[in-house]
Amino acid sequence: MSKAIQYQTDPTISIISGVCPHDCPDSCSWQVAVERASGRAVDIWGHPDHPVTQGRLCGKVDRYLERTYHAGRLTTPLKRVGPKGSGQFAPVPWAQALREIGGRLQAIIAEHGAEAVLPYSYAGTMGLLQGEGVAARFFHRMGASQLAQTICSEAGFEGYCYTIGATEGIDTVDFAHARLILIWGSNTLTSNLHLWPFVQAARKAGARVLVIDPARTRTADAADEWIAIRPGTDGALALAMMHVIVAEGLHDQAYVDAYTLGFAELKAAVAGWTPARAAAITGVPAARIEQLAREYATTQPAAIRINYGMQRHYGGGMAMRTITCLPALVGAWRHRGGGIQLSASGSFRHLERSGLFRPDLLAGRAPRTINMNRLGDALSHDASRRARAHYRLRPVDPTPPPDQAGPPVMALIVYNSNPAAVAPDQAAVRAGLKREDLFTVVLEQFQTDTADYADYVLPATTQLEHWDILKPYGHLFLALNQPAIAPVGESLPNSEIFRRLAAALGYADPCFAESDEEMLRNLVAAQTHPRFAGITWERLLAEGFVRLNVPEPYLPFVTGNFPTPSGKCEFYSERMAADGYPPAPVYTPPRWADELAQPAAAMDEPPPLACISPPAHSFLNSTFVNIERFQRREGQPLLRLHPQDAAARKIADGDMVEVANELGCVQLTAEISDAIVQGTVLAPGVWWAKFSPGGRNINQVTPQDEADMGAGARFYDVLVQVRRFE
Numbered sequence: 001m002s003k004a005i006q007y008q009t010d011p012t013i014s015i016i017s018g019v020c021p022h023d024c025p026d027s028c029s030w031q032v033a034v035e036r037a038s039g040r041a042v043d044i045w046g047h048p049d050h051p052v053t054q055g056r057l058c059g060k061v062d063r064y065l066e067r068t069y070h071a072g073r074l075t076t077p078l079k080r081v082g083p084k085g086s087g088q089f090a091p092v093p094w095a096q097a098l099r100e101i102g103g104r105l106q107a108i109i110a111e112h113g114a115e116a117v118l119p120y121s122y123a124g125t126m127g128l129l130q131g132e133g134v135a136a137r138f139f140h141r142m143g144a145s146q147l148a149q150t151i152c153s154e155a156g157f158e159g160y161c162y163t164i165g166a167t168e169g170i171d172t173v174d175f176a177h178a179r180l181i182l183i184w185g186s187n188t189l190t191s192n193l194h195l196w197p198f199v200q201a202a203r204k205a206g207a208r209v210l211v212i213d214p215a216r217t218r219t220a221d222a223a224d225e226w227i228a229i230r231p232g233t234d235g236a237l238a239l240a241m242m243h244v245i246v247a248e249g250l251h252d253q254a255y256v257d258a259y260t261l262g263f264a265e266l267k268a269a270v271a272g273w274t275p276a277r278a279a280a281i282t283g284v285p286a287a288r289i290e291q292l293a294r295e296y297a298t299t300q301p302a303a304i305r306i307n308y309g310m311q312r313h314y315g316g317g318m319a320m321r322t323i324t325c326l327p328a329l330v331g332a333w334r335h336r337g338g339g340i341q342l343s344a345s346g347s348f349r350h351l352e353r354s355g356l357f358r359p360d361l362l363a364g365r366a367p368r369t370i371n372m373n374r375l376g377d378a379l380s381h382d383a384s385r386r387a388r389a390h391y392r393l394r395p396v397d398p399t400p401p402p403d404q405a406g407p408p409v410m411a412l413i414v415y416n417s418n419p420a421a422v423a424p425d426q427a428a429v430r431a432g433l434k435r436e437d438l439f440t441v442v443l444e445q446f447q448t449d450t451a452d453y454a455d456y457v458l459p460a461t462t463q464l465e466h467w468d469i470l471k472p473y474g475h476l477f478l479a480l481n482q483p484a485i486a487p488v489g490e491s492l493p494n495s496e497i498f499r500r501l502a503a504a505l506g507y508a509d510p511c512f513a514e515s516d517e518e519m520l521r522n523l524v525a526a527q528t529h530p531r532f533a534g535i536t537w538e539r540l541l542a543e544g545f546v547r548l549n550v551p552e553p554y555l556p557f558v559t560g561n562f563p564t565p566s567g568k569c570e571f572y573s574e575r576m577a578a579d580g581y582p583p584a585p586v587y588t589p590p591r592w593a594d595e596l597a598q599p600a601a602a603m604d605e606p607p608p609l610a611c612i613s614p615p616a617h618s619f620l621n622s623t624f625v626n627i628e629r630f631q632r633r634e635g636q637p638l639l640r641l642h643p644q645d646a647a648a649r650k651i652a653d654g655d656m657v658e659v660a661n662e663l664g665c666v667q668l669t670a671e672i673s674d675a676i677v678q679g680t681v682l683a684p685g686v687w688w689a690k691f692s693p694g695g696r697n698i699n700q701v702t703p704q705d706e707a708d709m710g711a712g713a714r715f716y717d718v719l720v721q722v723r724r725f726e
């Protein structure tokens with residue numbers, strides 16, 4: 001008997017439906033059982049009617065009540081009473097906190113201008129309302145610096161869009177129809193669990209599943225084959241695959257002729273990319289590349305699940321741009337279950353959000369935009385570093401001269417993010433957060449590494465306690481979240497906190513008087529694009545989630561209609577040329593490989609290793625790290641090393657090792673395993689620094705430097721020395 005049915009017959013229980021807020025493609029709809037008498041949530045499970053959730057939650061969210069009712073929940077506003085970063089706070093009443101924060105912000109704006117205020121946020125919640133909803137209104141009204149949200153997906157997003165036009169692709173449920181599935185830079189069983197049943201359905205019908213990854217992940221273990229590749233080299237693999245496909249005439253000439261642009265240029269671009277050349281770069285044997293190309297071109301439908309793991313590299317954008325040429329070349333888009341999927345976010349690109357975010361409140365002002373990956377630089381008093389922190393999307397966007405960098409950041413307002421743990425170049429971030437003259441406010445559910453550096457910590461509600469609407473990036477169902485329980489302690493939704501901050505600053509605009517329900521209702525009502533036809537507030541309330549109004553099955557590019565400038569899949573892109581890129585696919589090597597090729601100064605040590613830090617299974621970025629059950633499951637901060645790399649450094653399993661480069665160093669426990677390509681180490685992330693040896697985590701060694709596209713992050717493009725730590 002399903003839990004829904006079991007509780008439905010229990011008169012002491014009410015069932016409330018909602019949706020998981022976390023940064024994951026699955027955006028699972030859930031149901032919560034609430035004891036009527038106490039108002040306490042007693043159970044949570046996956047929504048049984050949701051076609052992707054299918055009644056099941058992941059191991060983390062299945063235990064969500066442990067997080068919601070955790071003893072560490074912040075329940076009152078806190079004011080700093082010790083030195084910056086010491087984590088010493090005293091509770092204060094809301095009215096006092098708001099009055100004092102309002103006063104400080106006003107003084108900072110009066111002295112330095114509103115651009116001296118920097119909001120810092122990411123996807124702690126992906127809700128449209130508790131994410132950027134009222135926050136955007138607040139910062140637009142203020143004229144604060146804007147934040148380019150580059151920390152996750154930007155390089156790959158840009159690369160995908162150059163080729164295909166928007167992040168649309170295979171519908172998740174259609175993977176069941178594929179006969180060959182390439183899982184490329186994705187650890188599906190960890191970070192996209194709800195795709196797996198569709199992969200399994202395909203396998204039952206005879207599909208082969210191949211995983212292209214530097215690590216033999218649990219997904220690779222569960223698949224038919226692990227294709228081990230050196231990190232950041234995927235572009236070379238794709239170029240060689242296309243070389244073989246074109247050389248052997250295995251491409252779909254009719255699809256290419258009708259629906260693509262620049263086949264001649266593509267042919268020229270791949271001509272020199274023999275499998276042998278790619279093998280030397282990727283570590284994938286030439287014969288395997290050749291066979292993979294044939295298998296891919298001749299098995300239909302062929303699906304590629306590409307994900308963000310492969311684009312956290314200097315050449316990540318170009319690699320994504322290149323790989324996304326493959327499905328059009330072989331005509332995979334013709335078939336249900338054929339094509340590629342990076343994200344479904346582009347399927348929602350017509351969502352009208354200006355009524356919620358109110359960019360008009362900028363009233364003609366155009367504040368600077370700061371690249372969130374360069375928080376360390378942004379917080380610097382050095383104007384040339386601040387200039388570098390300006391968002392530069394493309395090579396043609398210049399770095400401003402230092403005298404145009406704008407004022408130093410004097411106030412930082414953090415919500416839905418934990419930059420002291422997750423942002424690159426942790427030493428630089430911390431040096432900024434430690435500044436005595438920086439005023440920092442953190443809206444949080446828990447006392448994170450970042451909250452430790454705050455002047456004021458404001459307690460925020462969790463998804464069980466507030467309203468929201470979720471726009472997923474892994475499927476096509478828009479979902480409503482209804483509050484199931486009252487706020488824990490004195491916590492408030494982000495929406496209400498920003499409303500009160502607006503009042504504290506004297507912002508009288510009527511938009512700050514709208515209730516959460518009102519804003520969400522208006523958001524739904526504001527949609528005019530046909531894709532949202534039939535999605536009404538009433539249906540969301542009654543059903544919990546509603547599918548986007550696109551055909552079923554949804555095969556976006558069966559007959560072309562790519563949302564590119566030419567309407568075709570662009571093997572050749574004028575837009576790329578204009579933006580400062582080669583217009584046809586090329587190989588852009590990762591920085592770690594370039595650095596490794598430099599002559600070494602001292603030869604008394606084995607050469608440095610490439611380092612990647614993809615998610616630990618039980619954590620979600622740095623969320624869940626403080627929940628005992630999940631911390632126990634992950635044990636301790638680890639470094640996976642190939643046996644040969646360990647032997648060369650006289651490192652034994654379980655040894656404490658130091659991982660270091662010019663940016664910093666971190667201590668981890670060695671885990672010797674052949675589940676990683678030789679020459680690369682893997683540190684599962686993202687541990688809270690305060691739970692790590694020495695109070696530092698792997699982002700001590702990751703760089704602020706941008707990837708090739710979208711000013712994206714380069715978390716997995718790092719060269720490190722690994723030594724036994726004495």
Ligand SMILES: Nc1nc2c(c(=O)[nH]1)N[C@H]1C(S)=C(S)[C@@H](COP(=O)(O)OP(=O)(O)OC[C@H]3O[C@@H](n4cnc5c(=O)[nH]c(N)nc54)[C@H](O)[C@@H]3O)O[C@H]1N2
Pocket residue numbers: 023024025152184185186187188190191192212213214215217229230231232233234307308309310311313612614615616617618619620621716
């Ligand atoms: N449990 C859990 N789920 C999550 C998250 C989490 O932290 N925990 N994070 C969420 C978020 S924010 C995101 S963005 C997604 C991330 O999920 P994914 O997009 O899947 O990205 P990652 O997990 O970073 O990396 C996936 C795989 O890529 C591999 N990889 C690294 N570099 C390369 C490379 O150069 N080439 C190839 N082929 N593979 C490479 C890694 O070893 C890893 O196995 O997942 C979301 N879901």
Ligand SMILES: Nc1nc2c(c(=O)[nH]1)N[C@H]1C(S)=C(S)[C@@H](COP(=O)(O)OP(=O)(O)OC[C@H]3O[C@@H](n4cnc5c(=O)[nH]c(N)nc54)[C@H](O)[C@@H]3O)O[C@H]1N2
Pocket residue numbers: 023121122123124125130151152153415416417418419422423443444445446448460461462463494613614615620621622623685686698699702715
């Ligand atoms: N080394 C390394 N670093 C990485 C990555 C990696 O793979 N390796 N992954 C990168 C990626 S893909 C991403 S997306 C970023 C993620 O970076 P973040 O978006 O910062 O993600 P989290 O670490 O999960 O932190 C989110 C915080 O938001 C809080 N939160 C959740 N809901 C709410 C709410 O409603 N209100 C408020 N006020 N707070 C809330 C949570 O408690 C949590 O502390 O990290 C990046 N950093």
Ligand SMILES: [Mo]
Pocket residue numbers: 023151152153
């Ligand atoms: Mo992410």
